[in-house]
Amino acid sequence: MDELDKRIINQLQQGFPICEQPYAQVAASLGIPVAELLQRLQSLLDSGVLSRFGPLFHAEQMGGALTLAALQVPESRFEEVSELVNAFPEVAHNYARDHSLNMWFVVATERPEQVAAVLSAIEAKTGLKVLNMPKIREYYVGLQLEA
Amino acid sequence: MMELDVIDRQLIVLTQNGLPLTDQPYHQLAEQLAISADEVMQRFRSMQDQGVIRRIAAVPNHYKLGYGFNGMTVWDVEDAVVDQLGELVAALPFVSHCYQRPRHLPDWPYNLFAMIHAKTAADADTQILRVGEVLEGHVRSHQVLYSSRILKKTGLRIAS
CATH class of the missing domain: 3.30.70.920 (Lrp/AsnC effector binding domain/regulation of amino acid metabolism (RAM) domain)
Known part of the structure; x- marks a missing residue:
């Protein structure tokens, strides 16, 4: 990752235009040809430096819901349970964390009542108790990290 | 909260893995859905204004x-x-x-x-x-x- 990659990442974390030729507009602001922007973006995605590039959807604003949930997974079952949990398309993110509650995941669904159903299904599949921690208040969400 | 219609949903399905990496991404989506690029852009703007789309952006791996x-x-x-x-x-x-x-x-x-x-x-x-x-x-x-x-x-x- 060189300086130009970092500039691309930093700029594209902030947003992307909705216009006829949006990549050309971004490339011009970075002072590079559009072909180079597209090629670099592709390799940042291929190498996993970027998890994704596109619209970031907000489940609640679509009438859906999301929650944060945690599991205490026996170390010997960690990979198996991780596969079971990740297999649910409603699981949007999942992180291993250093704690006895060692698996933390976000469930996002199109309809609010699906959250409870997904959590119950995860309990049934894994045989583990899910701690549901839906937000009560959101004080801030800003996801930008400087590359 | 915004009521999404069938075309909004199709746009979400087509872009939830990512926006096309091509010179005119909104035009490409328009072709796939057989609607105009103007309509695609209008729908994205509207979803962004309503907060259904937080923003169109890159998500890095920390x-x-x-x-x-x-x-x-x-x-x-x-x-x-x-x-x-x-x-x-x-x-x-x-x-x-x-x-x-x-x-x-x-x-x-x-x-x-x-x-x-x-x-x-x-x-x-x-x-x-x-x-x-x-x-x-x-x-x-x-x-x-x-x-x-x-x-x-x-x-x-x-x-x-």
């Missing part, structure tokens, strides 16, 4: 950007002051998310969550100390849960 210390800091503070404290913590420049969440007593007494991201353990410690200073006098207990691995990071998926 680790690959060198942020190896991604900590979920959790705090047990009095409910009476949690909103006021949450706003103060949220205003710290290094906090990426800040929420009030329900306790699960007796094992999980924490009601205020703040995510921090740092490149070194020392930076992470400094950030956690700063959060602690902001909460001074109100913290009954706290913990930091560092992520050791990303197991999944796809974002919301809707069925086509």
Whole structure:
């Protein structure tokens, strides 16, 4: 990752235009040809430096819901349970964390009542108790990290 | 809350893995749906205005950007002051998310969550100390849960 990659990442974390030729507009602001922007973006995605590039959807604003949930997974079952949990398309993110509650995941669904159903299904599949921690208040969400 | 119609849903399904990497991405989506590019752009603008789309943007893998210390800091503070404290913590420049969440007593007494991201353990410690200073006098207990691995990071998926 060189300086130009970092500039691309930093700029594209902030947003992307909705216009006829949006990549050309971004490339011009970075002072590079559009072909180079597209090629670099592709390799940042291929190498996993970027998890994704596109619209970031907000489940609640679509009438859906999301929650944060945690599991205490026996170390010997960690990979198996991780596969079971990740297999649910409603699981949007999942992180291993250093704690006895060692698996933390976000469930996002199109309809609010699906959250409870997904959590119950995860309990049934894994045989583990899910701690549901839906937000009560959101004080801030800003996801930008400087590359 | 916005009522999505069938074309909005198709646009979400087509872009939830990512926006096409081509000179005219909105035109490409328009062709796939047999509608005009103007309509595609209008629908994206409208979804963005309504907050259905937070923004169109790149999502980096924290680790690959060198942020190896991604900590979920959790705090047990009095409910009476949690909103006021949450706003103060949220205003710290290094906090990426800040929420009030329900306790699960007796094992999980924490009601205020703040995510921090740092490149070194020392930076992470400094950030956690700063959060602690902001909460001074109100913290009954706290913990930091560092992520050791990303197991999944796809974002919301809707069925086509």
